[in-house]
Amino acid sequence: MTAWWQYKGLRALALVVLCCALYLPGINTLPPFDRDEARFIQATRQMVESGDYIDIRFQDVPRHKKPIGIYWLQAASVNTLGAIDAIWSYRLPSFIGAVIAVLFTAAIGARYFGNMGGLLAGAMLATTLLMGVEARLGKTDAAQLGAIMAAVYVLLRLWQERALPTWVAAGFWLAVGAGVLIKGPIILLVCASIMIGLSLSLRSAAWLKPLQPVWGVPLVLLMVAPWLIAITIKSHGAFWQESVGQDLLSKAAGVQESHGGPPGYYLGTFFLTFWPWAFLLLPGAVYAWQQRRSLSIQPLLVWIVPFWLLFELFPTKLLHYTLPVFPALALLFAAMLRDTTLLATSRLWRFALGLGAAFVLVIGVGIPLAPLFAFPLTMSISTLSIAAGLVLVAGIAVARSLYTSRQTLALGIGIGVLVNFYAAFWGQQFPGMDGFWVSRSAAQLVAAHRPLCAGPVTSIGYAEPSLIFLLGTDTKL
Secondary structure: OOOHHHOHHHHHHHHHHHHHHHHOOOOOOOOOOOOHHHHHHHHHHHHHHHOOOOOOEEOOEEOOOOOOHHHHHHHHHHHHHOOOOOHHHHHHHHHHHHHHHHHHHHHHHHHHHHHHHHHHHHHHHHHOHHHHHHOOOOOHHHHHHHHHHHHHHHHHHHHHHOOOOHHHHHHHHHHHHHHHHHHOOHHHHHHHHHHHHHHHHHOOOHHHHHHOHHHHHHHHHHHHHHHHHHHHHHHOOHHHHHHHHHHHHHHHHOOOOOOEOOOOHHHHHHHHHOOOOHHHHHHHHHHHHHOOOOOOOHHHHHHHHHHHHHHHHOOEOOHHHHHHHHHHHHHHHHHHHHOHHHHHHOHHHHHHHHHHHHHHHHHOOHHHHHHHHOOOOOOOHHHHHHHHHHHHHHHHHHHHHHHOOOHHHHHHHHHHHHHHHHHHHHHHHOOOOOOOOHHHHHHHHHHOOOOOOOOOOEOOOOOOOHHHHHHOOOOEO
């Protein structure tokens, strides 16, 4: 197996197959999620129906919170596949973005920590719970992560080699332009954090010269400016007022839409979002401090720390806001696990890893079992018990494998159980929770009466945007 992973194509193929096994279950059977995804995909649907690819609207209301990029990607997917009513066609850009992010993470890991280090980092990122969620949702975050990782790959290649072919530098600026079109300044924050941090460590920014910003910055402007000018004219400036004034600045100034939390929110929720590998956080932090002067660890630290602290201080908090640093964390943890000297010489270190793996994976049993107390399930109790038992056994096996320094075996066991968990939960259990999908139940009730009344539906007392996608743009809430 180790000999096979020397081939770049085989490693990439293995990760693509893994992503398909993890993310495709449920991508067509899960109804639209309220409220963000439902608004994104409904706005795209109206874009395709109307043929207006400049303005963004949710029914008759302008939707100017985010740039146009994700809507164009979803519209391209829908038009290419001819599947305007199929929800999976709107989710396909998110799936592709997640796969791209995993592949670029693995490519960075292979450059810095060897082939197995890259494979380990890519697989860890792919199997985190938050990636499993975002890869299935038709909104910005997974597609944005793909653009971010394409840009970061170029930056870290430049840091390692101190030179770049012109076409690779062009790829950096194209990725930045795509990221800005998808979600505005987030990609700029990530790239600026890495550039400034590494330049400060060198006390010079000369290493960035091969990026050729003289023509690179105008290339980004050429990508972004035409739509910005068009939407400014069409909306009479309302786009800037809503996207910058009402969305971005209001999130920085106060809690928006009740999505708040104290500093430390993301650290506290990390054991859920980065499950099942979150147990590596404490030993990873110790390892990062020990290796802080290493040329391969420094880029990860200047990527993680400023971005994480910034969003911890932001009053508005949502679980997915720190997703752009997840690849860096996966790379850091992979570097630690591949440090055979550390694991071979420190019995206490191995014990801490094993204990953490057992604790977090056992706690993870609660994830598939928790819905049992809230919603009726299509899966039987015996099936859930078997699934929980497998996770328990896997937790013990992973802990023992890490304790005996068999990281590849631990990874294989963990991934094997996670593939089964995702297939069962996303593909069967979650879509079958009728009590959770109220809009779907309402749409099924309406469908029975459609032959007698083909006109628009009015919903009184229930106003979730997913209902509009399921019943049609002319639905009245």
